[in-house]
Amino acid sequence: MNVRDTEHMIAELGKHQSYETTQNMEDADLIVINTCSVREKPVAKLFSELGNYNKKKKDGAKIGVTGCTASHLGGDIIKRAPYVDFVVGARNISKISQAVEKKGTVEIDINNDETTYEFADFRQSSYRCSVNISLGCDKSCTFCIVPATRGDEISIPTEIIIKEIEKSVKNGAKEVFLLGQNVNNYGKNFSDKRDKSTFTKLLQDISKIDGLERIRFTSPHPLHMDDEFLQEFASNPKICKQIHVPLQAGNDKVLKEMRRGYTKKWFLNRCEKIRNMVPNVRISTDIIVAFPGETDEEFRDTIDVVEKVKFESIFNFKYSPRPHTPAENMPNQIEDKVATKRLQEVIDLHKSHQDEHMEKYLGTTMKVMFEDLKPNGEIFGFSDNYCQVFVTGSEELLGKIVDVKITKANRTSLKGEVVS
Ligand code: SF4
Incomplete structure (x- = not known):
């Protein structure tokens, strides 16, 4: 954002x-x-x-x-x-x-409403456009400062979003990245109270835009991952098959104290459903270790979720107290050495999953949209499911979606050869 x-x-x-x-x-x-x-x-x-x-x-x-x-x-x-x-x-x-x-x-008015402000136009990439679909957040996770800095959640009207994407597509964009703190809560609150929509409906409307080939979004909230949304994610061919499902913690008591609104069982059920419905999907997550009061035993639930879901990518952090948040003043803040040990355990486990996931792409062919040249003559882009893929090539490939045969798998990226 x-x-x-x-x-x-x-x-x-x-x-x-x-x-x-x-x-x-x-x-x-x-x-x-x-x-x-x-x-x-x-x-x-x-x-x-x-x-x-x-x-x-x-x-x-x-x-x-x-x-x-x-x-x-x-x-x-x-x-x-x-x-x-x-x-x-x-x-x-x-x-x-x-x-x-x-x-x-x-x-610094955090409730300033910019949902209908028409910003002037500038984009760093001509192939991918990032588009805000909502501002702020209506949740109150006890560790998070965002509601105090970005204010209450308001959705941007659908017609403004569509117009912005259509304009970018006319200028060469093939992919849109929809942005919001809780994208799949889209439509719950517009400045004009008469407006109504849902994230699933928005995805359907956007996918009708001619010339737009790929739709990505971040971040969805696990709580709002209802079956209708998962069905759209699985079946809409323009939606890229990579999804961020932010866990934060695996233990129900810790999740409750974080005010995340879901349980370990719900989270595991959503991830299992996603894996079953969407072949080759890549799931990323956020994890906070050592939330105030988290015991060693409670932390085992986080490890258990990581073991079961085998995320393709994890953004993991030690809990960091933030001003204007309830967790800042919670008792039983965890010592740094305990937090460091827990973080390392998540990192080590995740590395083994990353290797396992990346190796399975060897010899396969992926559709890659190329985005940038490296000084060493390599060019890289992303597959539909958001693997970073490098090939030797020239700027002619920039902005194109082409088939690439994978010849080498590293922990966080792949190498290959263009086959079409
Ligand atoms: S973690 Fe996400 S959902 Fe929770 S308050 Fe922060 S921005 Fe909102």
Whole structure:
């Protein structure tokens, strides 16, 4: 979502203020740091980066801080780093062009409604377009700062989403990446209360767009993975067969304390159903180890889920206390050495699953959409089920979807030869 927000800001600053992007920080008239606050480390890094940019920037260059850390620290950023010119929160990026004009601007209203704002157009990739389908989150997971930085969940009207995708397809996009904190909760709340839809209906509407070949989305919530949605995921040929199913923890007591709204049994049932309905599907997940109070025995349930589902990809982290969250003040915060040990156990188990999964692609043929060239003459892209695939080739392949025979399997990527 931050990548898409950055594209929106580049577009707005280009259209309304005539800024262009540069690769050299020393040439910049404006430096914008778009921040994340999901974990503690990037927040700490913000202030060291700001000091660094302030030393190196050219005279008179402005500095702005945007994104989720801007939302939650607001004016305190300017108090701590007075050379910062403006602060714009994740839900206020439509105001970036005005903010840049007035030193000291702080725009951090987390309930600002940007669902019908028509952003200027800029995309880093001409083959894949990322499109927001909702803003904010209506959940209240006790470890998560997002509802405090991106506000309540509101869906973007379907006609705006369709128009945006159609425009990108006309400009060469073959794939759309639908974005939202809980994409499959789409349609529960629009600014115009008369609007109604569901994520399944949205997927059906989008797949009717001529020239669009692939649909991806992130993140769905396990709670909203009803059978109707899974059926659409399995049967719609334009929907790529990769799905993120964020587990967080495997134990029911921990899940309840996290306020995730589902149980281990429900989670396992959804994953089993996905594997049965969709051959070659790849399932990724998020795991937080050492949530406050998680015992060694409770952690075994997380390992049990990893063993049973054998995820293709895991984003795993040690629990990190975040401000404005109930878990920050929960008793029994877990010692770092225990958290590190649990994290390592997840990582080691997952590595063996990754190897097992990747080896089965050897000798098979996959459809790959090529996206980028490497300086070493390799070009890479992604299969429908989101394996990263490298071949030796030229820029003629960029943006094309072609058959590739897999000749080598590494833990996180594949190598192959173009066969068509
Ligand atoms: S669903 Fe939970 S983890 Fe995801 S953004 Fe919302 S509060 Fe955060």
